[in-house]
Amino acid sequence: MNKTHYKLLVVDIDGTLLDKNGAISAEDKEALAKVSQAGIPVSLSTGRASQACRKLIGQLSLDGYHMFADGAIVSDPATGEEVYVRPISANLVRQIVEFVHRNEIHLDLFSSARYFVERETWASDIRRDFFGLQPVVADFNQLWRQERIIKGTLVVRSAEEKARVEKFRRHFSRRLSLSMTKTPAYPEIDFINVLTIGVSKKKALEALARHLGLAMAEIMAIGDGSNDISIISSAGLGVAMGNAPAEVKAVADYVTLDVDHSGVAAAIKRFLL
16 A cells, blocks of 8 residues: 555544643654645544644644544534534433432533533543633533533542442443543543444544545544544554554554654654655
8 A cells, every 4th residue: 555545644632642741742743744744634533522622733733624522523623614413412411411410420511612511620620721621610400401512521530430420321321322531641530421322433534534535445543542443443544552452452453652652653654654
């Protein structure tokens, strides 16, 4: 396969581009700039909401479409154009809110543009400090009537909280997709994305590929988490980071260096440039 075959590069963020300090290496940054200069679009594919990616998108001077919320929405944040979106139905958001109130579970909610909390907590402090997100304090009992919710997030760190989330998972197992994401900066915290049933990074990528007129075989994807398995296994070239767990590496065509050794740049040099 010659290096010009791939016409889209898809890259995960946390643990792939960003290390535990939330930093991207100069080598990775330079490699991505060269990919863009070569006329190959770069799309981020992340569990994060779009609001939590603005700083990085600006830092990398990326334009075009990106996949957010584990694939619940594919959009161009600069224009607001949406290629694909699978929000949680208003009635289901209402049921989620009622359940978390009854069971004392911490929930954040995200529309395509805003991040909502019921009150400021240690979790909103993390989002502000690490992700650059400013929370909007809202009444969740009314919010489902007013906003289109793309995803919720359960923020969990204690064993007791994990047990409550397991109860949530069992209750909504047939109606919601739950995917756990972590960020290297907070290894002790689980961020569990709550999405409408059937959402995946793969479905989002397929929608973006159709929109761009590309075959999946023309796409190179790089990731490190279990939520990346669907795109690593379905892209024309799937690359796992050296810091990825065994189940992610098992579906990859190639395993690159870890995030602390600019694995993204190493894969780009090998297969794209």
